[in-house]
Amino acid sequence: MNAQISRKAPTFEPLTADLRRMHLTVTKRFEAKVAAAKEALSHSHPGASTEVILEAALDLLLDRAKKRKGLVEKPRREKRPSRPDHIPAEVKRAVWVRDGGCCRWALENGGVCGSRQRLQYDHIQPKALGGKPTIENVRLLCARHNLLAARKIFGDAWMDRYAPASKATAATGRRDGGSAGARSEVPAAALTGPT
Numbered sequence: 261m262n263a264q265i266s267r268k269a270p271t272f273e274p275l276t277a278d279l280r281r282m283h284l285t286v287t288k289r290f291e292a293k294v295a296a297a298k299e300a301l302s303h304s305h306p307g308a309s310t311e312v313i314l315e316a317a318l319d320l321l322l323d324r325a326k327k328r329k330g331l332v333e334k335p336r337r338e339k340r341p342s343r344p345d346h347i348p349a350e351v352k353r354a355v356w357v358r359d360g361g362c363c364r365w366a367l368e369n370g371g372v373c374g375s376r377q378r379l380q381y382d383h384i385q386p387k388a389l390g391g392k393p394t395i396e397n398v399r400l401l402c403a404r405h406n407l408l409a410a411r412k413i414f415g416d417a418w419m420d421r422y423a424p425a426s427k428a429t430a431a432t433g434r435r436d437g438g439s440a441g442a443r444s445e446v447p448a449a450a451l452t453g454p455t
């Protein structure tokens with residue numbers, strides 16, 4: 261019977277419209293690899309048939325070949341916006357109208373800055389902290405107050421992240437004398453500084 265053992269390319273015998281029977285002569289080494297692959301995939305593909313294992317292997321091979329040609333099944337996610345302040349034009353228009361074309365920074369005396377110089381669109385909750393470019397989350401600030409807002413917010417975020425103890429202290433009311441509250445006030449130096 262050995263004379264009939266064929267190492268020719270596999271043949272496919274049509275069984276139904278969709279099913280084929282493949283005749284393929286393989287080595288013992290191949291058989292061992294199939295068994296090893298089934299074992300390796302026993303968690304992700306429990307009880308997978310030889311066909312499933314071989315098809316998964318072929319999929320990997322085809323994917324790799326495609327990638328080498330620069331054809332990727334799923335293009336990577338859209339590249340990140342290069343500008344951190346990307347805000348849709350319609351949001352900018354609405355914010356500009358709502359804020360009256362001037363800086364909305366709240367001053368200690370109860371008013372707002374009102375500057376019309378070097379206005380910028382500011383994320384109230386920063387993008388880095390999950391803030392969205394929505395009308396509600398965007399406001400007009402002059403460049404100086406935009407910088408000050410970022411300093412304050414990222415300063416506070418830094419405190420939350422690296423010094424949770426101070427937060428816990430505040431929550432339990434052991435904070436005394438209002439010194440912690442002073443942190444949220446606008447330092448006069450920052451208001452009059454050259455920036």
Ligand SMILES: [Zn+2]
Nearest residue numbers: 363373402405
């Ligand atoms: Zn301002």
